[in-house]
Amino acid sequence: QVHLVESGGGSVQTGGSLQLACTASGYTTPWKYMAWFRQAPGKEREEVAGVWPTSLDRFSAAHADSVKGRFSASVDNGKNVLYLQMNGLKAEDTAMYYCAASSVGISDNSWRDQQRYNYWGQGTQVTVSS
Numbered sequence: 671q672v673h674l675v676e677s678g679g680g681s682v683q684t685g686g687s688l689q690l691a692c693t694a695s696g697y698t699t700p701w702k703y704m705a706w707f708r709q710a711p712g713k714e715r716e717e718v719a720g721v722w723p724t725s726l727d728r729f730s731a732a733h734a735d736s737v738k739g740r741f742s743a744s745v746d747n748g749k750n751v752l753y754l755q756m757n758g759l760k761a762e763d764t765a766m767y768y769c770a771a772s773s774v775g776i777s778d779n780s781w782r783d784q785q786r787y788n789y790w791g792q793g794t795q796v797t798v799s800s
Contacts, residue, residue: 672696672789674769679794686759686798692752692769692791700726703772704752705781706743708765708796718767719743719754720781732778737763759798766793 678690694702705720719733721743731743740758745751752769770787780786 672771672773674771674789674791676767676769676791676794679767679796681797681799682759684760684798684800687755687757688759688796690754690756690767690769690794690796692754694750694752694769694771697750700747701775702745702747702750702752703774703776703781703786704745705770705772705776705787706752706754706767707770707784708763708767709793710762710765713765715768715784717782717784720776721745721752722776722781723747730778732781734782756796759796761798761800764796764798766795768793 673695675693703722706718707715709715717734721729721731724730742755744753769791771789772786
């Protein structure tokens with residue numbers, strides 16, 4: 671059973687930066703397929719970024735168009751931590767951010783599919799104000 675705990679959320683002003691972290695425990699494999707999603711009040715949960723292994727020590731990442739160029743997802747496989755570096759934050763980035771992990775794998779074509787993720791964290795709130 672994989673357990674995910676997010677941290678790093680908070681309140682920042684427009685243009686500011688935050689780094690979210692998702693610490694995973696319970697993994698019995700070095701192959702980790704993980705992603706960030708977010709949900710704003712009154713809106714559906716949407717994808718932010720996905721990370722998947724391309725070899726034992728290399729990962730590939732993809733980002734939603736809405737955050738491309740501002741957010742960057744990465745993973746420290748040795749520490750079992752998924753990161754989301756968020757720069758140039760906008761008011762529309764305000765949301766609860768969730769970390770998710772898949773035991774069936776993801777790729778560039780499938781990381782957006784929330785049905786592929788069977789483990790979810792409790793979320794960390796990000797609030798951006800002007």
